[in-house]
Amino acid sequence: MMKNETNIKKYRRLAPIYDLFFGAILSLGREKAFNFLDFHPGNSVLLVGVGTGEDLKYIPDPCSITGIDISDPMLDKAKRKSAGKRVKLINMNAEKLSFPNNTFDIIVLNLILSVAENPQKVMSEAQRVLKPDGRILVFDKFIHSGAKVSGLRKLINSITSSIGTDINRCFEDTLQGLPVNKIRDESLMFGGMYRAILLENVSDFPNC
Numbered sequence: 001m002m003k004n005e006t007n008i009k010k011y012r013r014l015a016p017i018y019d020l021f022f023g024a025i026l027s028l029g030r031e032k033a034f035n036f037l038d039f040h041p042g043n044s045v046l047l048v049g050v051g052t053g054e055d056l057k058y059i060p061d062p063c064s065i066t067g068i069d070i071s072d073p074m075l076d077k078a079k080r081k082s083a084g085k086r087v088k089l090i091n092m093n094a095e096k097l098s099f100p101n102n103t104f105d106i107i108v109l110n111l112i113l114s115v116a117e118n119p120q121k122v123m124s125e126a127q128r129v130l131k132p133d134g135r136i137l138v139f140d141k142f143i144h145s146g147a148k149v150s151g152l153r154k155l156i157n158s159i160t161s162s163i164g165t166d167i168n169r170c171f172e173d174t175l176q177g178l179p180v181n182k183i184r185d186e187s188l189m190f191g192g193m194y195r196a197i198l199l200e201n202v203s204d205f206p207n208c
């Protein structure tokens with residue numbers, strides 16, 4: 001079970017080793033996922049659960065970047081990678097963003113929906129602060145919609161969850177009727193477990 005309070009403890013432990021293990025293994029998939037996005041000068045980009053800042057190098061300099069996370073040790077690592085870029089790093093809960101509606105052009109939800117206590121809230125908050133024509137990129141591991149989870153997978157999940165991630169979440173469950181369209185969804189790594197998904201905001205009106 002993933003809880004925000006325990007996630008803070010888990011990611012305090014993971015911060016020193018995160019890049020060594022997960023950074024290197026996932027970099028190919030991450031790079032392919034970022035190819036889904038077109039950045040334009042002046043775009044405002046939100047990295048939700050920015051972690052150690054592994055995404056920062058894929059965002060061109062003329063963009064203004066905001067990264068939020070609940071773990072200070074992870075944010076400290078991201079700070080070291082943000083030199084020379086327009087990056088604001090803030091300790092904030094992704095389930096309750098303190099940004100006004102319609103703030104960002106692009107929102108990146110990489111490896112956060114499988115970690116946060118309430119991924120539905122993370123998604124609805126992302127949609128709320130996304131501009132009407134904005135895009136959301138997701139790179140993460142999910143089970144396929146309607147797939148039966150085996151006993152072995154449940155057992156493995158109890159181990160990965162105790163370290164810092166849930167491997168049995170279904171992406172489609174996070175959408176809950178939000179006004180977003182899935183415009184790309186590709187399997188990238190580990191037999192399709194890791195996917196890159198691109199959403200566009202299709203709300204007729206700005207959130208108010």
Ligand SMILES: C[S@@+](CC[C@H](N)C(=O)[O-])C[C@H]1O[C@@H](n2cnc3c(N)ncnc32)[C@H](O)[C@@H]1O
Binds near residue numbers: 051053095
């Ligand atoms: C697996 S790491 C992913 C980091 C980064 N997005 C990446 O792609 O490498 C998950 C991150 O989400 C953060 N996190 C977990 N729950 C959160 C929440 N409710 N609000 C903000 N950050 C959260 C953790 O502290 C951790 O830094």
